[in-house]
Amino acid sequence: MQQLDLDDVEQVPHFMGANEDRRPLSQAIDAMGFAATHLELDPGESFSGGLHTHTDQEELFVALEGTATFETAPGPNEASETTEIGPMGGIHFEAGDVFQQGRNETEEPVTGLAIGVGSERHAWDGVEALVDCPDCGAETVHSLAAPDADDGRIPEMDAMRIVCSDCGHEL
Ligand SMILES: [Zn+2]
Numbered sequence: 001m002q003q004l005d006l007d008d009v010e011q012v013p014h015f016m017g018a019n020e021d022r023r024p025l026s027q028a029i030d031a032m033g034f035a036a037t038h039l040e041l042d043p044g045e046s047f048s049g050g051l052h053t054h055t056d057q058e059e060l061f062v063a064l065e066g067t068a069t070f071e072t073a074p075g076p077n078e079a080s081e082t083t084e085i086g087p088m089g090g091i092h093f094e095a096g097d098v099f100q101q102g103r104n105e106t107e108e109p110v111t112g113l114a115i116g117v118g119s120e121r122h123a124w125d126g127v128e129a130l131v132d133c134p135d136c137g138a139e140t141v142h143s144l145a146a147p148d149a150d151d152g153r154i155p156e157m158d159a160m161r162i163v164c165s166d167c168g169h170e171l
Pocket residue numbers: 133134135136137140164165166167168169
């Protein structure tokens with residue numbers, strides 16, 4: 001049994017600058033078997049760096065305070081939809097579900113939790129993102145890989161490889 005105090009959990013800002021007040025609770029609990037992150041999103045901040053899906057992890061987002069807007073898209077160049085959750089609401093995505101990004105589009109803070117199962121932190125090679133590929137000249141699925149990011153911490157942006165699944169172009 002281990003207890004934690006959220007105020008003592010180290011802030012780890014999102015590696016792409018999507019948010020600042022991001023506290024991975026697994027950093028305070030030894031050998032935790034899933035990812036749980038407390039976030040406070042300022043207006044304009046987001047849970048993630050862009051529309052993405054996890055092939056190997058299901059995710060639950062809960063907005064405890066404020067209202068988060070989730071954009072979802074079934075694939076590249078397909079129309080996206082938005083869904084509002086909270087306060088005290090949530091949204092769940094299965095592994096390999098639609099591409100998604102949650103944002104704070106309000107003028108008030110959004111306080112919430114992001115929970116991912118099943119690994120302490122998601123395997124970066126299980127992440128696929130929708131990104132405009134300069135070579136393809138279109139939005140395509142890109143795979144993310146961080147070869148050196150096996151130490152339980154979010155990788156540095158310059159350690160991240162983002163590769164177009166259609167043509168192999170690396171951003
Ligand atoms: Zn491409």
